[in-house]
Amino acid sequence: SQKIEQNSEALNIQEGKTATLTCNYTNYSPAYLQWYRQDPGRGPVFLLLIRENEKEKRKERLKVTFDTTLKQSLFHITASQPADSATYLCALGRESSASKIIFGSGTRLSIRP
Amino acid sequence: DTAVSQTPKYLVTQMGNDKSIKCEQNLGHDTMYWYKQDSKKFLKIMFSYNNKELIINETVPNRFSPKSPDKAHLNLHINSLELGDSAVYFCATASRKSNEQYFGPGTRLTVT
Structure with a gap:
């Protein structure tokens, strides 16, 4: 069956460092992968989408890589700030009319001052 | 102006009761979903509607019934x-x- 794993349930790093979160998947061939941010008591917020034919995507301090051979995506936050503390979810999807995406269980990131 | 709104935000009820949750969107999007997030934060899709038509129905007990009166609304009724x-x-x-x-x-x- 399809499986998505985010390697750490929680990650704590020092402010200013680069945070790197990992998303691995098995038994699935996604057309794209997304990353969302979720704060306590709120719904997930879309951050970035990367397609299967793209190796890397950037948005401000965020960078996402996608390796379909390794079946892995890395999500980087450079120059991390305490305000980046949140849970980050990866999600996989295929291009279809159903538009169904599958979410990982998330990594709770804490940036300490 | 909230893009996707839900009511109520909190719902406390007893076993055996029937309740509804309402969802409204003002984004003009064609597709709407219901997800369930459990205590371990795992987000799992339940239903998806596209232009008021049910297109995804994951293995959800039939006590759960979604209803889409129009493209801007998708309600969830639980018996x-x-x-x-x-x-x-x-x-x-x-x-x-x-x-x-x-x-x-x-x-x-x-x-x-």
Whole structure:
């Protein structure tokens, strides 16, 4: 069956460092992968989408890589700030009319001052 | 002006009751979803509607019945509530042009 794993349930790093979160998947061939941010008591917020034919995507301090051979995506936050503390979810999807995406269980990131 | 809204935000009820959660979107998106997020934060799709038509129905007990009166609304009715139904329920939308999903604030359901 399809499986998505985010390697750490929680990650704590020092402010200013680069945070790197990992998303691995098995038994699935996604057309794209997304990353969302979720704060306590709120719904997930879309951050970035990367397609299967793209190796890397950037948005401000965020960078996402996608390796379909390794079946892995890395999500980087450079120059991390305490305000980046949140849970980050990866999600996989295929291009279809159903538009169904599958979410990982998330990594709770804490940036300490 | 909230893009995706849900009511109520909190719902506490007893086992066996029937309850509804409402979702409204003003983004003009074609597709709407209901997700369940359990205590371990795992977000699982339940239903998806596209232009008022049910297109995804994951293995969900038939006590759960979604209803889409129009493209801007997707409500979730739950019959005979059970303890295991306690979770946060999220409504979300997406457009055909983009695969981004926009989530509502969630409804925390507690069944006692």
